[in-house]
Amino acid sequence: xxxxxxxxxxxxxxxxxxxxxxxxxxxxxxxxxxxxxxxxxxxxxxxxxxxxxxxxxxxxxxxxxxxxxxxxxxxxxxxxxxxxxxxxxxxxxxxxxxxxxxxxxxxxxxxxxxxxxxxxxxxxxxxxxxxxxxxxxxxxxxxxxxxxxxxxxxxxxxxxxxxxxxxxxxxxxxxxxxxxxxxxxxxxxxxxxxxxxxxxxxxxxxxxxxxxxxxxxxxxxxxxxx
Numbered sequence: 001x002x003x004x005x006x007x008x009x010x011x012x013x014x015x016x017x018x019x020x021x022x023x024x025x026x027x028x029x030x031x032x033x034x035x036x037x038x039x040x041x042x043x044x045x046x047x048x049x050x051x052x053x054x055x056x057x058x059x060x061x062x063x064x065x066x067x068x069x070x071x072x073x074x075x076x077x078x079x080x081x082x083x084x085x086x087x088x089x090x091x092x093x094x095x096x097x098x099x100x101x102x103x104x105x106x107x108x109x110x111x112x113x114x115x116x117x118x119x120x121x122x123x124x125x126x127x128x129x130x131x132x133x134x135x136x137x138x139x140x141x142x143x144x145x146x147x148x149x150x151x152x153x154x155x156x157x158x159x160x161x162x163x164x165x166x167x168x169x170x171x172x173x174x175x176x177x178x179x180x181x182x183x184x185x186x187x188x189x190x191x192x193x194x195x196x197x198x199x200x201x202x203x204x205x206x207x208x209x210x211x212x213x214x215x216x217x218x219x220x221x222x223x224x225x226x
Contacts, residue, residue, distance in 0.1 A: 027058040039074045047074045111216045118175035118211040126174040130167040153190050155197040172208040179213030195226045
């Protein structure tokens, strides 16, 4: 087995990335750059292929908890910490397009932002975008965790926070860890309850967006808002 340093330049992951860009690399090649080294008898690329097979996909590896990640051959606590730092930097970078004071003029920008915030949680997270009278962002806040139903989402708490922020409109969002965006009866019921509670204070609910795996469902687009 030849070490990567003896491979032709066009086949080495780092050189390939510099010459052709990151899109040209396979998942195994990208992971190999992160790992930097392999293990005895395996190059970093060989180890990466083995790990992707073991975890099932690159996303599953990146989403693995500390215990699962550190048990895998060639990984460990140092790599886990390094990966968490890289992922958090990526999240913060991707959040930049939507900041306090920005007007939500693009539905696609809003959906992209919410997908990046909510898609990868293994449990349901119910969040809100609080907006001013010109639909500029005041704050994005996760509000509740767990199954979205009457027992876990409290309209009184949502109203209290909306009044604290002096918002004029709200966009609600939550994720479906299953990846399926079809709203449940509980999703529709809590949306109605929240809309009715907020209307007493002249705060409009502009949308409720359900985030799945690569797709979103908009209550407003389907005419499901009260």
